[in-house]
Amino acid sequence: MKRQETVQIIQGRGCPICGSGNSRRLFRQSFAHVSGVRLLDGYDVVICEDCGAGFADNIPPQEAFDEYYRDLSKYENPGHDLEAIPVVEPRFRDAAELIGRFISSPDSRVFEIGCATGGLLKAVRERGFPDVLGSDPSPRCARAATQLYGVPAVVGTVFTVPIPEEPYDFLILTGVLEHIRDLERTVTRFHELLRERGRVYLEVPDASRYVPHLDAPFQEFSVEHINFFSRKSLTNLMQARGFRALETGHTVRPQHEVTCPCTYGVFERSADPTRIEKDTETEAGLRSYIEGCRVEDGRIRARIRQALAPGERMIVWGVGTHTLRLLATGGLNPEQVSLFVDSNPNCQRQQLRGVPVVSPAELRSRDPILISSRGFQREIQKQIQHQMGLENRLILLYE
Ligand SMILES: [Zn+2]
Structure with a gap:
């Protein structure tokens, strides 16, 4: 697999629905990136002035996305045993x-x-x-x-x-x-x-x-x-x-x-x-949606700030959008992070803001663990406490 840092090319984008070049920005989204896995640093969420469609503008060319999906798929359920046929959802x-x-x-x-x-x-x-x-x-x-x-x-x-x-x-x-x-x-x-x-x-x-x-x-x-x-x-x-x-x-x-x-x-x-x-x-x-997210974002930032004693550091579990956005926008301070953990083998043996990303199996530290995911919070909690039997204190962001 290629692991080179490539220069990021950013291209303005006409409306993908009607082709118009007139758009208005509603929000700027930002991401940190794992070493060697740079797709984008962020994008503008815009509305087309002509047809009203919503899309991300100022993003890399299609080829960068094609490469990303080929090399870094997270849709393959690496934890699943291919022998056991799952029930169709x-x-x-x-x-x-x-x-x-x-x-x-x-x-x-x-x-x-x-x-x-x-x-x-x-x-x-x-x-x-x-x-x-x-x-x-x-x-x-x-x-x-x-x-x-x-x-x-x-x-x-x-x-x-x-x-x-x-x-x-x-x-x-x-x-x-x-x-x-x-x-x-x-x-x-x-x-x-x-x-x-x-x-x-x-x-x-x-x-x-x-x-x-x-x-x-x-x-x-x-x-x-x-x-x-x-x-x-x-x-x-x-x-x-x-x-x-x-x-x-x-x-x-x-x-x-x-x-x-x-x-x-x-x-x-x-x-x-x-x-x-x-x-x-x-x-x-x-x-x-953006208004509602601002309120919720304030709440989880406060919870992260209050979770650590002075001088204490934490392990952050998950290096997806949830973590990359918080790192890029000051919601997570890399100096307070001792390790990142992720189950996706494509993200392991990389670094994120100078901090190593390791697999769950490599985890030895007793630092508290922040579960940096909403969609998988319960599943990760179960994995840490029941499957791995770890006793690290858990920092949960969602009820
Ligand atoms: Zn349009």
């Missing part, structure tokens, strides 16, 4: 039920881009659509889909998956479009991969309905999320590029210990692009 069964209503026949060719370890495709197959194929940028994920569920999968992104001799009938992308810088090229790829009147199911977090207290403050502005969709802007993206909306809606998906408001749409390839309609819900939603 209810969120996958729910999505498969909705998707199944729009797949035209039992022999339809279904292709999922960003399939992670294949849970959704397994649920789709169980609904009577056996011809499924997945793809994921992470080779480990693609392998796991086959090992866990017998779901065939190839390695690739929306930009690199091969175009089949016989086009697909149905594409699925859930939790993917919010990660992609180049949405124009993405929808062009949908046209290349699908047959005439083929369909695509898209599901993304709903920025018009982000809720501050459902997750850690500003967590929706993560290192990896660079498009802030609403139902309207998702529909605009597709209808302006020759896809007709068959059904759109809202849903809520559980994700570990938090829940995520999402919006979805089923779109059909058709010849005629439709005019973009102004999105009036995203800006209001983002503004109220």
Whole structure:
């Protein structure tokens, strides 16, 4: 794996929905970075003046994201035993039920881009659509889909998956479009991969309905999320590029210990692009989210300040967005951190602000441990206390 520090190239970005260059900044998000794993130092959360879409501006080019997802996937569940077949989560069964209503026949060719370890495709197959194929940028994920569920999968992104001799009938992308810088090229790829009147199911977090207290403050502005969709802007993206909306809606998906408001749409390839309609819900939603997060952020900063006795240092568990944002914005003082711990092998043997990042197995120190995560707080607590039997004092930020 490449571990070189590369010079960060930052590019201004037109609106990914309508192409306009006029945008207004609502918020600046900042991140520290682990040595050798620099994707971005931050971005501007902006609103398009013309169509009202929300997106991250001043970010690296698409290639930097492609490299990041190939090398650093955190979606492969390294802790999971590939021998033990996990139960398909209810969120996958729910999505498969909705998707199944729009797949035209039992022999339809279904292709999922960003399939992670294949849970959704397994649920789709169980609904009577056996011809499924997945793809994921992470080779480990693609392998796991086959090992866990017998779901065939190839390695690739929306930009690199091969175009089949016989086009697909149905594409699925859930939790993917919010990660992609180049949405124009993405929808062009949908046209290349699908047959005439083929369909695509898209599901993304709903920025018009982000809720501050459902997750850690500003967590929706993560290192990896660079498009802030609403139902309207998702529909605009597709209808302006020759896809007709068959059904759109809202849903809520559980994700570990938090829940995520999402919006979805089923779109059909058709010849005629439709005019973009102004999105009036995203800006209001983002503004109220940002206000709510400021309050919650003040609370967790105070808790961190009060957690240590003078001269005491702590171990910080987790080096994701939660930690990187706090480090970059003064919420965590690296001088008070003796070690960082993370279960993702891709982050280990690195440094963060000069402090080593180690695996849980390497942990020997008795310093108190700050669990720097909302979505995995309970799971990490269980791992520390029950699986590892450690007696370090725990600093928890969330009830
Ligand atoms: Zn726009």
